[in-house]
Amino acid sequence: MLKSSGAMGAATLLSRLLGMVREMVYARFMGDGLVASAFFYAFQIPNLFRRLLGEGALTAAFIPMFKEKEMQEGEKAMWYVANATVSALIIACSIAVTLIIIFSTAMIEGVNLGLKTQLFFGLLRIMAPYVLMVCVAAVLMGILNARGHFFIPALGATMLNVVMIAAVFLIAPRFGTHLEDKIYGLAVGILIAGVAQTLFQFPLLFKEGFRLRWVNPWKNETVHKLMVRILPGIVGVAAFQLNIILTNAIAFGEAPHVVASFNYAVRLMELPQGIFGVSLATFMLPMLSGLAAEKKYGEFQSGLRQGMGYLIYANWIATTMTFVMATPIIRLLFEGNEFNVDSTARASLALKCLIPGLVAFSLVNIIARAFFALGDVKTPMRIAVFSLSCNLIFAFFLIPAYQQAGMGIANALSSMVNLGLIFYAIRRKFPNMKVKEMIQPTLTVLGSGILAAFLAWALWKWIVSMIETPSVWTQLTEVFVPLILGTGSYAILTYWSGVPAARDIWKLLKQKLDRN
Secondary structure, three states, X not given: OHHHHHHHHHHHHHHHHHHHHHHHHHHHHHOOOHHHHHHHHHHHHHHHHHHHHHOOHHHHHHHHHHHHHHHHHOHHHHHHHHHHHHHHHHHHHHHHHHHHHHHHHHHHHXXXXXXXXXHHXXXXXXXXXXXXXXXXXXXXXXXXXXXXXXXXXXXXXXXXXXXXXXXXXXXXHHHOOOHHHHHHHHHHHHHHHHHHHHHHOHHHHHHHOOOOOOOOHHHOHHHHHHHHHHHHHHHHHHHHHHHHHHHHHHHHHHOOOHHHHXXXXXXXXXXXHHHHHHHHHHHHHHHHHHHHHOOOHHHHHXXXXXXXXXXXXXXXXXXXXXXXXXXXXXXXXXXXXXXXXXHHHHHHHHHHXXXXXXXXXHHHHHHHXXXXXXXXXHHHHHHHHHHHHHHHHHHHHHHHHHOHHHHHHHHHHHHHHHHHHHHHHHHHHOOOOOOHHHHHHHHHHHHHHHHHHHHHHHHHHHHHHHOOOOOHHHHHHXXXXXXXXXXXXXXXHHHHOOOHXXXXXXXXXXXXXXXX
């Protein structure tokens, strides 16, 4: 588990770091004002369909069926099902793209819109075809994950980020001199990035034996079964994405900076979440699906429990360190040009309010994978819909009062509600999961993380008091020295206390060092 998720985590780390470079370039290019908020809000619509049709419910239902087909009928039947699924996805995404373009054009041409709203629909119309490309790329990545490949598919996202970064320098300047014009160049760059990410998957797929062919999905029994399985999941994902769209709509109308400030905070939270949380969850779905298919429920529970322990260990220190170091981190990464001191204050406040939900976000992702592996998509869907309803209610009251901070608090609270309910549900399904074995290590991890963060915060304050002339080097020092000290003390404390995750990680690192 550690090896596979670690390999994928390395690729995800590269992708996330490039994604962070992209956000740094974006921040300096467009700041956190009206144009930035319109761009980020428009980009959320294609992402809605990516999560609705390209990953989430579809890959969660597809991978177990794909593995089952391989075991029962062989590779020929497996690849036939894969092509039927891709063909069905192309039809669904093409319809979605057409509807988005028609609706956006009608709003631009037929309604008297303000600058902010017109910019939003103009960007959305250009980005619409990205829906098709990114959804197909997501399913192709799911196929490779099911075949045991995690590093290369995760690396595909790096192509996306490289092209999107290049668009700022090579494409955007060709669209004009004003930011309101240049921003359309970024939308075009996203389309090119989507093509690159999709094509990146094909060499490895070809090597595995996959040949892209059109298969009529309407007559395919497996596709019909897949549709029945994913419908409850789609409802859950749709509820989640609709919730994002609605909460951002509230924020979009509240103040020009709110959507953009919160977006930068989300990107920073996604760095630790993606490096380990998403990597581990991606690995665990095919692993748990295989154990469930063989009815090895003892190993299933043990693997789930172990995965949760690893996740808590990795993401809790990320939570505490990010909370105390939010301001210097954002200043170092984003501040400059269009992103000023006030932008830093707004984004760091959003991050401090959002980051307490990191562990809950990641644990929900893993526990939901356990339900998907068992063929149960209804339970996490129902819990998700309820939790998202809570989020919308929280957002309705908190955003007008606290703006981007209100968005962060609403998301963190709803994620904790989601975790409580889905954990209760998995305990009901597996009453003998031996959760009590996790209590002592978890308490040790929580205490160690808080102590390590306090040490990092104290060191940061001392370094700041010693700095007379701020520079890039002093900013690097005030971020990385406290982070290294805090993380190192956390590793020592947890290893010395006998936390299983700390011991396992050290054992794996020692084996690699001994081999080298």
